[in-house]
Amino acid sequence: MKKSLITISTSLMLLFGISSGASAASNTYTVKKGDSLSKIAKTYHITVNQLKQWNHLSSDLIKINQVLKTANPGNPANPAKPVKAIKEITVNASAYTLNFKNCTGITATGINLKKNPNQKVISVDxxxxxxxxxVYVPGYGYAIAGDTGGAIKGYKIDVFIPSQKAAVQWGRKNVKIQILN
Incomplete structure (x- = not known):
């Protein structure tokens, strides 16, 4: 009886070990209950459109146990990797633009926002x-902490938005951000 249990246990460990190893070695993800394309894309630091394109999906509908490619099949040398936050904090976020007099558009770290208006940059303390x-800011996306500001003290950030109208629409809100490195 003991010999049978050991044999069954060993077989199960090998079976699960081999199947999880194969998944880890490849650039795929198996859909689990509660997953969505946006959740998977966020985990792998890719876009929903990339997931849909790489997996020939015409809608956002996915099924449990469906295997999805999480890297560009045409560029296996540059696979997407899951991004893990090293820290999560809640901050008060507002938005800023370059639409004011005497603004150079150069951030504290040297990013030229006038030449790169689509750059995702936040001002931080x-x-x-x-x-x-x-960092990852919900509702804004992945950004670099590349600027400072006179009013940015403590747990406050400013997200750079090139359009005055969109910056006003952003308003002021509390968000839980992820610091990725």
Missing amino acids: PKVIKLGSK
Whole structure:
């Protein structure tokens, strides 16, 4: 009886070990209950459109146990990797633009926002978030902590938005951000 249990246990461990190893070695993800394309895309630091394109999906509908490609099949040398936050904090977020007099558009870290208006940059208090850190801000996306501001003290951030109208629409809100490095 003991010999049978050991044999069954060993077989099960090998079976599960081999199947999880194969998944980890490849650039795929198996859909689990509660998953969505946006959740998977966020985990792998890719876009929903990339997931849909790489997996030939015409809608956002996915099924449990469906295997999805999480890297560009045409560029296996540059696979997407899950992004893990090293820290999560709640901050008060507002938005800023370059639409004011005497603004150079050059951030504290040297990013030229006039030449790169689509760059995702946030202003931070360097005592709270180190300049140069990569962060994820819900509703804004992945950004670099690349600027400081006179009113940005403590747990406050400013997200750069090139359009005055969109910056006003952003308003002021509390968000839980992820510091990625």
